[in-house]
Every structure is written in C-alpha cells, then in structure tokens.
Amino acid sequence: MKIRSPSLVELHAFLAVCRQGSFRRAAEELCVTQAAVSRAVQRLEEHLAGGRLFERLPAGVALTPRGVQLRKLTERHVLALESAAETMGQLAQPQRVRLSVIPTLAIQWLMPRLPLFNERHPDVNVELRQFKHDEDFTRDDVDLWIEVKRPRRRWPDHIQTRYLLGRELIPVCTPRWRKEFRAPQDLQRATLLHHTNFPDNWERWFTKAGAPCKPALGPGFDLTMHLIVAAKAGMGVAVVPGCLVERELLQGELVMPFDIDVSCGRGYFLCSKRDTPAFSARDKFADWLADQAHAGVSATHAD
Numbered sequence: 001m002k003i004r005s006p007s008l009v010e011l012h013a014f015l016a017v018c019r020q021g022s023f024r025r026a027a028e029e030l031c032v033t034q035a036a037v038s039r040a041v042q043r044l045e046e047h048l049a050g051g052r053l054f055e056r057l058p059a060g061v062a063l064t065p066r067g068v069q070l071r072k073l074t075e076r077h078v079l080a081l082e083s084a085a086e087t088m089g090q091l092a093q094p095q096r097v098r099l100s101v102i103p104t105l106a107i108q109w110l111m112p113r114l115p116l117f118n119e120r121h122p123d124v125n126v127e128l129r130q131f132k133h134d135e136d137f138t139r140d141d142v143d144l145w146i147e148v149k150r151p152r153r154r155w156p157d158h159i160q161t162r163y164l165l166g167r168e169l170i171p172v173c174t175p176r177w178r179k180e181f182r183a184p185q186d187l188q189r190a191t192l193l194h195h196t197n198f199p200d201n202w203e204r205w206f207t208k209a210g211a212p213c214k215p216a217l218g219p220g221f222d223l224t225m226h227l228i229v230a231a232k233a234g235m236g237v238a239v240v241p242g243c244l245v246e247r248e249l250l251q252g253e254l255v256m257p258f259d260i261d262v263s264c265g266r267g268y269f270l271c272s273k274r275d276t277p278a279f280s281a282r283d284k285f286a287d288w289l290a291d292q293a294h295a296g297v298s299a300t301h302a303d
Contacts, residue, residue, distance in 0.1 A: 095281035191236030
C-alpha cells in the first residue's frame with residue numbers, strides 16, 4: 001500500500017505553529033530552529049499540494065481554511081500517538097517506590113535485605129525519603145511508610161496499616177558480660193541501658209523473666225541505634241527489638257544473656273494511603289516486606 005500520510009516531524013511542526021500562533025514560538029516549544037519549523041511546514045504544504053496552511057500576519061500567523069481542516073483531522077491522532085509513546089516508555093523504565101522508614105530499622109534491618117529485593121525485582125527502584133517523627137501521612141512524596149505503633153496512637157482514617165515486626169524485646173550485651181549473669185535477677189545489678197521514650201521496657205522484661213522489680217536504670221538514649229552501639233561498646237546491657245540486632249547476634253558482637261523475650265505492645269507497621277490507586281511496584285515491595293518480616297533471621301542469608 002502506498003503511504004499517503006505526511007511525516008510526524010511535519011505534523012508536529014504544523015501543530016506547534018497552530019498552538020503557538022508563531023513560527024518562532026513553535027520552534028522554542030519543539031527545541032529546534034525557526035528555519036527548521038518553516039521548512040517542515042513548507043514540505044507539508046507541498047506534500048498535500050493544496051496551497052498554504054497559514055496566512056502570514058504582522059503579529060504572527062493565522063490558519064487558512066485548509067489549515068483549519070487539517071488541524072481538525074490530525075491533532076487528536078498525533079496527540080494520541082504521543083501519549084502512547086510516553087506510556088510505553090514509562091513501562092520500559094524501572095518503577096519507583098518511595099519509602100519513609102525509621103532510620104534504625106532502615107540501617108539494621110531493611111538495608112541488609114534490599115539487595116535481595118533488587119535481585120528479584122530489577123524493574124523496581126526503592127527510594128528512601130526523609131523520615132519525620134511528627135508524620136501526619138499527608139505527604140505526596142511517599143508511597144509507603146514504616147512507623148512505630150504506640151499503645152495509645154490512633155492511625156488516621158485515611159491510612160491502612162499492617163503489622164510487620166518489632167514487638168519482641170530481648171536483652172543483649174557483649175560476650176564478656178554474659179558470664180556475670182546466672183539468673184535473670186542478676187541483671188538488676190548490671191548497668192541497664194534504656195530508651196528514654198520507653199523507660200518501662202526493662203520493667204516489662206523483668207516481670208516476664210519472673211523477677212519483677214522497679215529496676216535502677218543506667219544511661220538513657222533517645223534512639224535504639226544508640227542503645228545498640230552502647231551495648232556493643234560494653235557500656236551495659238540493653239533491651240531492644242530482636243529484629244534490630246540480628247546481624248550483631250549472628251556475628252557474635254552481642255549475645256543474649258537469657259533467651260527470654262517480652263512483647264512491648266508496639267512494633268513496626270507498614271502504612272499506605274487508602275485512596276491511592278494500587279500499582280504493581282508498591283504491591284511487590286509491600287508483599288516482599290511482609291515476607292521478610294515473617295522469614296526472620298535466615299532472610300538475610302537467603303539465595
């Protein structure tokens with residue numbers, strides 16, 4: 001079949017002049033020279049062999065009746081082709097998931113696992129966005145949040161959540177301290193490192209261990225990451241979410257003086273907006289996070 005339609009270059013030039021009412025402004029829109037636009041329109045006029053498409057005026061150009069007819073017949077279809085090309089180009093690009101996550105969880109639990117996700121889903125890019133302690137879940141630059149659920153905290157109505165991990169607290173210390181403790185109550189005379197936002201963690205643990213007391217707390221820290229570093233430095237014994245010290249326990253930097261955990265009633269929750277359309281990249285990452293949370297320590301060594 002003989003092709004009778006003009007080239008897209010010529011049609012784009014023609015339609016840009018229609019929109020802008022000027023060859024100069026059309027050239028700026030298309031990022032080409034004014035001469036290139038003029039030549040493309042001229043080729044179009046010659047191809048259609050029906051006379052001029054524009055009348056040159058002192059203040060710009062105006063469509064001739066033939067130009068008006070050509071615009072009506074072609075503009076919608078050319079724009080549809082552009083839209084199709086843009087859509088297909090986006091599908092070929094890696095999809096993006098934007099995540100806000102508590103820094104300690106990101107460093108201690110998520111980052112060591114992310115290479116696994118990248119291997120299994122090379123079509124998805126995970127971007128970590130700024131974490132905000134006073135998060136109100138109205139930001140447009142985040143698709144998913146991982147937040148702490150506190151006992152009296154109420155999630156906003158527009159947010160849906162699911163529990164991931166982090167409720168279980170365990171005691172940890174350096175290996176050289178372990179021989180000092182024969183029974184859970186022996187920890188009461190140790191230096192008890194504590195989280196300043198959750199000073200009752202040690203009391204919870206001692207109650208669960210069968211040695212209820214009002215313990216004398218040692219140095220306090222406002223980040224769990226600081227607690228972990230202090231424990232590794234031998235400053236004392238810390239009680240922390242077990243998921244945050246998996247690597248340290250496996251590598252022997254920290255040990256559990258007693259294999260006793262206690263629920264703190266909090267934990268890390270995956271949050272997203274209810275009214276946002278689902279998209280595959282977010283769903284893949286959310287499902288993977290849930291799988292990793294339930295897989296436990298062995299997840300970091302999975303093939």
